[in-house]
Amino acid sequence: MKKLTSTFAFLLVSAGFAFAQNEAAKKTPESSETWTPVPPIVTPGTMAANASGLTAPSDAIVLFDGKNTDEWVSVKSHVSKDWKSTNMGPLKWAVKDGAMYSTLGSYARTKREFENFQLHVEFRTPEKPEGKSQARGNSGVFLQGYYEIQVLDNYENPTYSNGQVGSVYKQAIPLANPSRKPGEWQTYDIVYQAPRFNKSGILAEPGYVTVLLNGIVVQNHTAIKGNTDYIGYPTMEPHGAGPILLQDHGNPVGFRNIWIREL
Numbered sequence: 001m002k003k004l005t006s007t008f009a010f011l012l013v014s015a016g017f018a019f020a021q022n023e024a025a026k027k028t029p030e031s032s033e034t035w036t037p038v039p040p041i042v043t044p045g046t047m048a049a050n051a052s053g054l055t056a057p058s059d060a061i062v063l064f065d066g067k068n069t070d071e072w073v074s075v076k077s078h079v080s081k082d083w084k085s086t087n088m089g090p091l092k093w094a095v096k097d098g099a100m101y102s103t104l105g106s107y108a109r110t111k112r113e114f115e116n117f118q119l120h121v122e123f124r125t126p127e128k129p130e131g132k133s134q135a136r137g138n139s140g141v142f143l144q145g146y147y148e149i150q151v152l153d154n155y156e157n158p159t160y161s162n163g164q165v166g167s168v169y170k171q172a173i174p175l176a177n178p179s180r181k182p183g184e185w186q187t188y189d190i191v192y193q194a195p196r197f198n199k200s201g202i203l204a205e206p207g208y209v210t211v212l213l214n215g216i217v218v219q220n221h222t223a224i225k226g227n228t229d230y231i232g233y234p235t236m237e238p239h240g241a242g243p244i245l246l247q248d249h250g251n252p253v254g255f256r257n258i259w260i261r262e263l
């Protein structure tokens, strides 16, 4: 009996130790990085060098036309309590040459909130790249405030595959890497279907996202697993309509021609 008891105690302690190890592993940023497969590099079709991009179609809500930032406010971060805060000021981003730039330590948040939509965003990472991996031209487009489609200068800049430009950050590797050179304008076309939750807040149907980067499909009706956290694995927070956020990650990334069509 004594032996049995001590064996049982040993098993309990071992199980506890393994659990603690797993819990500890979840708490490092590296534990949710996936490095393979590496998305194949695809050279996108060309765009005229000085083209002003794709302006809004007649039925779109124009979120940024190159000058007017009235549709936006500044928020502290993508943590939901921050972007849901009522303490929001006018957008602090710099507007220059028809683009708005992620500077001055705040995220841009739309005043409006959306359910299902088609979103067009053009972005430009700094012409002179600084830093490497996730520290080069990093920003992001957050759908309904929760789900980041990564923006990164991934031109000849390796990083973990599930953190590349075109990833659903830390949960879905893009199908290709059609990055343009730093300083060149790039396009995102995003089709998004919001997740649905029942009255108890239980997920009834996941959200789905299809993403084209520079005209190339990088996410094809990808089911969204949950929040796109830097540390840990996705968790789902029940929610309704939400805003679009643009990330400030300390790199001056420019945005222009931002428009949305509700579906």
Ligand code: MG
Pocket: 138, 139, 140, 148, 150, 151, 247, 249
């Ligand atoms: Mg980012």
